[in-house]
Amino acid sequence: MGALSLKWLALMVITVQTTALVLAMRYSRVNSSGAPYFASTAVLLTETIKFCVVLQILWLENGSSASQTAAVLRREVLGQPWHTLPLAVPSFLYTIQNNLVFVALTYLDAPTFQVSYQLKILVTALMSSVMLKRRVRPLQWLALLTLVVGVCLVQ
Incomplete structure (x- = not known):
């Protein structure tokens, strides 16, 4: 597959994924029976899934070795707190943004949200x-x- 066609494929996949995500989130917020779920719970579960995927990739990159994966985490994350700590600020802001996305989707229709976003x-x-x-x-x-x-x- 050529580089140009791969770019177009990536663009289409990202477009479909983003649109489907917004529509699914909007549908789940508006059409829930009873009380709507907590947005913070959805954000926490999403981040937990991402963390598990990253750990899986890190584990595979280190030859499926738990000890090597733990060593990399100790060395790169825990061993360098002054490099890791500044990442807390954008992470905190990202968490707030994700919670606000759920709030916005509760009150806006999907097309208005998507364009404004x-x-x-x-x-x-x-x-x-x-x-x-x-x-x-x-x-x-x-x-x-x-x-x-x-x-x-x-x-």
Whole structure:
């Protein structure tokens, strides 16, 4: 499979996955019988599953050896607390964001949520430009402007 077709396949898979995720989350929040589930429980379970997958990959990368996997974790995570600790801030913010996604999906319809949620790309570009002093090319600003116009039209 060529590099170009692999890119298009990846784009399609990501699009389908993102759309299906939003629709499933919205459906589960609105069409639940009785009291809706706690968003924090869903976020905790999601992160637990991700953690298990990462551990599985780490275990496979270390020759399916539990002792080697534990050694890598001790050396890279516990052995370097000043490198690990700063990751707590974005992790905490990511957890808040995921909880707010559930709240937003409870009160917004799926298309409005999906389009509005894409504004995070614009905010990321602005913060990257302002805080990190990164240069955003004119064509990229044009793409971001097109995104904003699209969001405004949907709203």
